[in-house]
Amino acid sequence: MNPDSATLLDSLQGAVGSDHVLTDADLRASYEADWSRRWHGEALAVVRPATADEVAAVVRACAAAGVALIPQGGNTGLVGGSVPRSHAARPQVVVSTLRLRDLEPVDLLAGEVTVGAGVTLAALQAHVRPAGFGFGVDLGARDSATIGGMVATNAGGIHVLRHGPMRMQLVGIEAVLADGTIARRLPGMLKDNTGYHLPSLLAGSEGTLAIITRVGLRLVPHLARRAVALVAVDDTATAVSLAGALRSSLPSLVAAELFFDEGLALVLRRGGGERPFRDAHPAYLLLEVESRADPTDDLATAIDAAGAVVRDAVLASDASGRDRLWELRENHTEAINAEGVPHKLDVALPLGRLAEFVDRVRAAVEEAAPGAACYLYGHVCDGNLHIGVIGPPAEDEGVDSAILRLTIEMGGTISAEHGVGVAKADWLEADRGVADVAAMRAIKRALDPIGILNPGVIFRD
Ligand SMILES: Cc1cc2nc3c(=O)[nH]c(=O)nc-3n(C[C@H](O)[C@H](O)[C@H](O)COP(=O)(O)OP(=O)(O)OC[C@H]3O[C@@H](n4cnc5c(N)ncnc54)[C@H](O)[C@@H]3O)c2cc1C
Incomplete structure (x- = not known):
């Protein structure tokens, strides 16, 4: 270890206590690789401050040493921003926030x-x-x-x-x-x-x-009474228009999630469980309603009113039935991750173009990575689709580029909710334009003039 690093580690130990400066490779390991295993890098240390004053002392020590800080919470981010960079220009310290866990009393008047x-x-x-x-x-x-x-x-x-x-x-x-x-x-x-x-x-x-x-x-x-329905439909366009109609006709609607038969089959293969319907259908819409009074009848009536576009439907108002239906959607992320290191994209499209995008993105993936498995699912009312591709090596950007190019061409955004991270930094300007990115860089320079806060994230370093 060089003398500068030793001095920094002394300062960090002075700031948070030696138990909370992890330098051993085994102890650092879980903080150095992301949830998808696609992104990883080496840190000089992982520090675990317990108060804002301790965080401030850590930041001052790293700023004085010119060392980069990588903030990390639960490390569930999916764009590589929470772990050290693999080819970093300067040494990096991970700042884990997991000890900042105060829960103050609820302000009942203000909510x-x-x-x-x-x-x-x-x-x-x-x-x-x-x-x-x-x-x-x-x-x-x-x-x-x-x-x-x-x-x-x-x-x-x-x-x-x-x-x-x-x-x-x-x-x-x-x-x-x-x-x-x-x-x-x-x-x-x-x-x-x-x-x-x-x-x-x-x-x-x-x-x-x-x-x-x-x-x-x-x-x-907190609205305690809930009901969940899984509805089978013929295609994305039907799912989009049904969800859109329910948004106004069903005021208790809180969730509308879209997935497809290949994703459902994968979730069942990985996690076990029964198919929810006797027949397979191209697309599924998971709907959740919540209210003070039991909203099950409202949900059933709304689905009935949708008529023949609903090919089949199953409804649950008890907790275990609701959980079983939700697992079919929520287990997508883990099931895809279990298949291999995924290429994960998180895009949003204008709702009127979502169905066209679903068709075109499948074709684009097949062209960029013939034979790759492509799983789509997402939050349909937000126009937000998650795309998981298994097949191309982790460092191969071809399929990611094909999807992001198509998204921008169709008027969408390359990040709906996961962020830009390191995964999409090269695409920021294509999405946001030169003027927006210049304004963002000016803010970054003003608040972080020496560039020590998560370099390489959002903007290429
Ligand atoms: C199974 C699964 C399901 C998911 N579903 C969704 C979903 O439906 N919607 C969604 O939006 N996301 C989803 N995600 C992604 C992820 O959970 C979110 O991005 C979440 O907000 C990340 O929180 P985290 O504490 O794990 O942050 P981390 O992964 O630790 O960090 C994420 C980013 O935030 C920065 N950061 C973390 N803490 C701080 C801090 N205190 N100060 C400053 N910067 C900080 C990091 O540097 C990094 O850039 C899902 C992930 C998984 C694994």
Whole structure:
């Protein structure tokens, strides 16, 4: 180890205690590879601060040494932004936020709560429920994904059609800037027009502008009665128009998820379980409604009213039946990951073009990677499709490029909810245009002049 590194490690140990500076390769390993196994790199150390002051001390030490900081929450991100870069220009330190896990009491009058950035989504949900509240964002990685990571990626998930993404849940924030100062606006207020809104700026910043340490969140009423339906249809166009119609005719609708028969077959092959219908169908729409009173009849009536476009349907209002239907959708990500190292894309299209995109993207994948397996699923009302391709080697960008090119050509966005990360940094300008990217780079330079916060993420380093 060179003398500069030894001095930095001394400073880091002084900041967070030697137990929380991991330098041993075995201890670092799980922080150095991402969930998909596609992205990995080596860190000088993993540091685990427990307070904003400790984060600030870590940032100051790394800034003085010119060492890059890689913020990491639950490490469930899917675009390579939470782990060290494999070809980094400078040494890197992973800053794990998992010890920032304070849960402050729910503010019953405001319907808000302030929590540490390292609190998992599941822990937040469990914390607010006894007070009669739920949280507007929910996603399959809820047991590991942290609130700080979800703000940093502006996570979306399954309830965006009802409550919007993370950006829309933010009322306040505390974050450590690149020079080690702590910016704090907590608990924050929903109505606060005093200049630039830092929570919004940090939402989707992917660890490139600051390290988020605490977050003030608005809550939503917890509606305990739920029902879920799985509906079989002939094609994407039918699923899109049915979901669109239900959005207005079924006010209790909170989720509308799309998947296809090849994905369903994979989920059943990997996880076991019965087919939900006797026959296979090309496309499936999973619908969830929630209300104070039992919404099952409303859901059944709405599906009946859709008529013959519904080829088959199954409904569940008990918890285990609902979970079984949700597993058919939520287990897609893990089932695809179990097939090999996936090429994962997360795009959104104008809804009117989603069906055409589904046909064209399958053809584009086949052309770029003949014989590759291509799985599509997503949040249909948001025009958001996840695409998992198994076959091409992890470092082969051909299939990713084909999908992203088609997305931009059809007026879509290359990242609906996972972020840009390192995976799509080369495509940012093609999606956002020169002027937008110049404005973003100016913000980055102003807040992080020496470029130590997550270099290589969003912008190519
Ligand atoms: C099974 C599965 C299902 C998923 N479903 C969805 C879904 O439906 N919708 C969706 O949007 N995403 C989904 N994801 C992706 C992922 O869960 C989200 O991106 C989540 O927000 C990441 O949170 P995290 O704590 O794991 O962040 P990490 O993976 O640790 O980090 C993600 C990014 O945020 C930065 N970051 C993390 N914490 C901080 C912080 N405190 N301050 C500053 N920067 C920080 C990191 O540097 C990195 O760039 C899914 C992932 C999996 C594995």
